[in-house]
Amino acid sequence: MQQLVVIKIGGNIIDDPAKLPGFLKDFATIEGYKILVHGGGKVATEMGKQLNIEPAYVNGRRITDAATLQVVTMVYGGLINKNIVAALQARGCNAIGLTGADGNIMPAHKRPVKEVDYGFVGDVDSSNVNATVIQQLLQAGLTPVLAPLTHDGAGTMLNTNADTIAQEIAKGMANLMQVKLVYCFEKNGVLSNPDDDDSAIGNIQADNFQQLIDSNVVSGGMIPKLENAFAAINAGVDKVVIGHADELHSLIEGTAGTTIS
Amino acid sequence: MQQLVVIKIGGNIIDDPAKLPGFLKDFATIEGYKILVHGGGKVATEMGKQLNIEPAYVNGRRITDAATLQVVTMVYGGLINKNIVAALQARGCNAIGLTGADGNIMPAHKRPVKEVDYGFVGDVDSSNVNATVIQQLLQAGLTPVLAPLTHDGAGTMLNTNADTIAQEIAKGMANLMQVKLVYCFEKNGVLSNPDDDDSAIGNIQADNFQQLIDSNVVSGGMIPKLENAFAAINAGVDKVVIGHADELHSLIEGTAGTTIS
Numbered sequence: 115m116q117q118l119v120v121i122k123i124g125g126n127i128i129d130d131p132a133k134l135p136g137f138l139k140d141f142a143t144i145e146g147y148k149i150l151v152h153g154g155g156k157v158a159t160e161m162g163k164q165l166n167i168e169p170a171y172v173n174g175r176r177i178t179d180a181a182t183l184q185v186v187t188m189v190y191g192g193l194i195n196k197n198i199v200a201a202l203q204a205r206g207c208n209a210i211g212l213t214g215a216d217g218n219i220m221p222a223h224k225r226p227v228k229e230v231d232y233g234f235v236g237d238v239d240s241s242n243v244n245a246t247v248i249q250q251l252l253q254a255g256l257t258p259v260l261a262p263l264t265h266d267g268a269g270t271m272l273n274t275n276a277d278t279i280a281q282e283i284a285k286g287m288a289n290l291m292q293v294k295l296v297y298c299f300e301k302n303g304v305l306s307n308p309d310d311d312d313s314a315i316g317n318i319q320a321d322n323f324q325q326l327i328d329s330n331v332v333s334g335g336m337i338p339k340l341e342n343a344f345a346a347i348n349a350g351v352d353k354v355v356i357g358h359a360d361e362l363h364s365l366i367e368g369t370a371g372t373t374i375s
Numbered sequence: 376m377q378q379l380v381v382i383k384i385g386g387n388i389i390d391d392p393a394k395l396p397g398f399l400k401d402f403a404t405i406e407g408y409k410i411l412v413h414g415g416g417k418v419a420t421e422m423g424k425q426l427n428i429e430p431a432y433v434n435g436r437r438i439t440d441a442a443t444l445q446v447v448t449m450v451y452g453g454l455i456n457k458n459i460v461a462a463l464q465a466r467g468c469n470a471i472g473l474t475g476a477d478g479n480i481m482p483a484h485k486r487p488v489k490e491v492d493y494g495f496v497g498d499v500d501s502s503n504v505n506a507t508v509i510q511q512l513l514q515a516g517l518t519p520v521l522a523p524l525t526h527d528g529a530g531t532m533l534n535t536n537a538d539t540i541a542q543e544i545a546k547g548m549a550n551l552m553q554v555k556l557v558y559c560f561e562k563n564g565v566l567s568n569p570d571d572d573d574s575a576i577g578n579i580q581a582d583n584f585q586q587l588i589d590s591n592v593v594s595g596g597m598i599p600k601l602e603n604a605f606a607a608i609n610a611g612v613d614k615v616v617i618g619h620a621d622e623l624h625s626l627i628e629g630t631a632g633t634t635i636s
Binding site: 161164165166184187188189190191192193195196197199200201203204208209210211212213215216217218247250251254256263265266267268269270271 | 422425426427445448449450451452453454456457458460461462464465469470471472473474476477478479508511512515517524526527528529530531532
């Protein structure tokens, strides 16, 4: 089975002009099939402010109203995505920037309204990911760079969490390829001691995950992240790695970060 | 030889919410291989104003400074392009939105500084168009939707005239396919009487073009447009058609508009 690495970077890298070029240089040199998923960063928020668009909240939760949707479509799909593509092209990586609407690679639906109407936010079902189109792009020598946007199939773009995009693409591709999903952030992995960046746990399996929760080693926002990682594994993704963006190649090789399998 | 239709629409359609959906509906139903090239419209100018970016001029000519480049990258590559893609997807057309940087389909170079430094404006050499990548996308069942942006291969996006994008793509593809290039605008074609919209000249060939100029039937901005059309024909494009966006299918069939051959 052909191998594929799906790598997600968040705002902490995108927003940092000292970090992004180095990361992209590392990314460009990864051999074999690869996909980059990028988050939004602060640029969209700043752009919204400059355009006098008040951030919209319902019950304390940020929502995507029509004006915000325009801003994220511009900033994520245009400004951030195309500048990353141009930077990768300059590094010899034949990048192609896409949203979920392009090639219909990731159809989604507007999140159902329960307690909160999140507005133009897309939820994805990985069974709808058009893995064949993505495989054709990869086989044509192209490296997809995915913005955190999807569409509803009825003409409307939707704002979608970048972690979700990465996870769903990885799951959707798992039928066709052996997929490794790498989440890059600003820490060395899942830390056993949050104050010690050298305390990354090397491996987490299903059988020691509950134990790590019970002993409070893993807590807060890391729990849903790891639950999502296990959901990806259960859906056929080979490995999920979480670690520092500075160590991209080591994360892929499994010699740094936390590997979930 | 496989046939390809390259269709260019400008701001007068993009900016008009009464016209764009009808045009995209017509475009979606074109059979066979097709590419849509869209211009910028007023949205970028309005967005620049809202962001307090003063339009930059040198010697009376609009130039693309760094701030303007950010705006056009956002608006052309994100807002306009992705909304067109989503609208086409809703019509069953498997659109994929691209700039010249994506898949390196259209490498360009910053326009050389002579009397005016136009800033981040890209000039394209059609011999650099990556026709093979575009052909692979078409053969994968995808319909490229091109924004008026290119890149310099060194990491910088470049603002590029949409007429130029359309022409260079058509010329670049002419080695692989039989290409028809259709410019849609708000008139019925090249008019023999500018005050009579029913006076479209059906056909212009190289041998009557000079005559039309000499007799002042063709003048002003239409002359360079037609010169570009002949340049495209000389570079292997089969036909160039200029006509009204409302008559897309008739333009393709050659039963409306002005055909240059």
